[in-house]
Amino acid sequence: MEKLNIDKVAKLAHVSRSVVSRVLNDHPNVSDVARERVMKVVNKYNYRPNSVARSLATNSTHEIGVLVTQSEDEALGSAFWMQLHRGIFEESKKRGYFVSLSYVPPRNKEELNNFILNDRRLDGYILLTQEVTNMVGRELFDKNVPIVLVGHVPRKKQVSSVDVDNVKGGRLAAEHLLGLGHEKIGVMLASLDMKESKDRLKGLREAHLEAGIELSDDRVEIVDYQFRAGYQTMKKWIESEIDITAVFCASDTIAMGALLAAREHGKKVPEDYAVIGFDDLSFAEFTYPPLTTIHQPILKKGKMAAKLLIDEIEDKDSGRHKINLDPQLVIRESCGARKN
Amino acid sequence: MEKLNIDKVAKLAHVSRSVVSRVLNDHPNVSDVARERVMKVVNKYNYRPNSVARSLATNSTHEIGVLVTQSEDEALGSAFWMQLHRGIFEESKKRGYFVSLSYVPPRNKEELNNFILNDRRLDGYILLTQEVTNMVGRELFDKNVPIVLVGHVPRKKQVSSVDVDNVKGGRLAAEHLLGLGHEKIGVMLASLDMKESKDRLKGLREAHLEAGIELSDDRVEIVDYQFRAGYQTMKKWIESEIDITAVFCASDTIAMGALLAAREHGKKVPEDYAVIGFDDLSFAEFTYPPLTTIHQPILKKGKMAAKLLIDEIEDKDSGRHKINLDPQLVIRESCGARKN
DNA sequence: TGGTATTTCTAAAACTATAAATTAAGTGTC
């Protein structure tokens, strides 16, 4: 009655062990009589093959790892991360894969590589890393571990990756603001150690250059992706009477903080300051005023990453891909432009 | 050079296979000389035992499952969920356990139980379930699968569980509002299919009863845990000129929506409406005005759940526990009371 | 120094539960 295994099932069904295996794995050359006898026992005792043993024999666990090179509190603080996770999850589930999450300290290439190399528990990895340092060692390629990078498209290396075109995102935001006549734009960016920050700044710069307007370094502030950071920076700016008419925020969460600080100081958005966000999170249409922002397809990003990884694991497509998703400007009211 | 296994290591170190196993698992009766020889080879080739084979032999994977009986988009929509997850994660990591996440459709007891029963991949489960229906079947107890429930403390069953005292939470909120002289309180609650909603309502009712004030059913609205829901409900109430002076919201996210709707309609908080939230999420002190709310120790909830589960897995403590954490009133400005 | 006790080692086997390749047996056809 207790622990059933394939041998006991075979005995109960009066067939050999391999017949049971064949039936359970839909392999050919099993007579209807034998199949029926096996299934009867399987159903009666609700037998399911031990997945660990199966993993050992097939050398695959049907489980992928999501490695986040951020501390838990950073990663889990953001609605952004949740959307991404959801995308990964939905796709994995559809394909019959489990997902195991791990947080690896940032800037610790050694630990990351060892982790991946030493653990045969997982079929592949999605690395959520924002660092410019190339976290993936060469030894991983030799080992042929399936990997997909998210949030950092490396130049030459033979890894698949998914990201949003952050240069374009920065450019879209700046073009919108500049197009509305703003010439002095305050910028709240996350750490420039992250590639996405660098790229957004690059886009911002390009648009300014084309418009013949200078983007002053004095107006670029490095903040983290927190409501609090947006609030405090905006507060500081207003109190120091900084000379700007518009604010670019590297996330909607930051923008929300900025909106609150403005309101608390009696400033009106968009009349006194135009504010543009980034991400287009679910609450963006409910801020006051509704937030103009750069939409990025986060859910799709997650789904894509999982799809590429699982394709590679199942060898459906061993080619490496570099996906660069398109961001889009979503015009609402916080910049004063008419909706189109 | 390729795939090392324990036999090859033994050969390289000129010892028997059992010595290698002994060394790697810190078992006694190994001489220093032998240990050193083994470690030299292990380090040189960076050998790590195959974790799947090890799991098969030891019948433990060092991985726990977190089963969420909500669809991905519901669960992942909330900052609440992230905090909880973070707690589970931090504790698991500290104890050397991996965590695998799964979303099981709600109200599908069959699928949930089969999932747990049939998968020997995981050492134990944390069930995040809010449903009143008892999702855990009796067969699980016979099988002796370690389980901890979060968010639903069952009455008799022999399962460990962790929750916050929601009756007390509801009571604290109502007492605060009633104490400030509010006699007509609007209530935004999540589905009464969830035990936590029932309990909060019970607490609300008890406080009203003791104050000799009626809590009218007309003023109780069922909403989901979304910013949008709070916004729309508050808007509806204001436009229909409902006769209330205070609003209880079942989460800070809902409260934030209510605050925005009030502001958009030119109503002042707390002068026109006192608003109290629930959860004390990180942004609660940054709303406008700062939100008075019922703090619940979400992080601790997650940590506790993981701790209980892993204790049970490792048989450090086979007793079942029912943890009921204490909520606390956090007074800020949205109800008009003086901070203490 | 001899004898017993203890520790450490080896080699082999059992054990975990499966998949898959190989071999054997049975049946059918020409």
Next chain:
DNA sequence: GACACTTAATTTATAGTTTTAGAAATACCA
């Protein structure tokens, strides 16, 4: 009867842990 085909049984492989029995080395004691 030879050959092909289907089906079943046997064996090997996956990579560890753990146990056993026996051998070797060392420790302790008189």
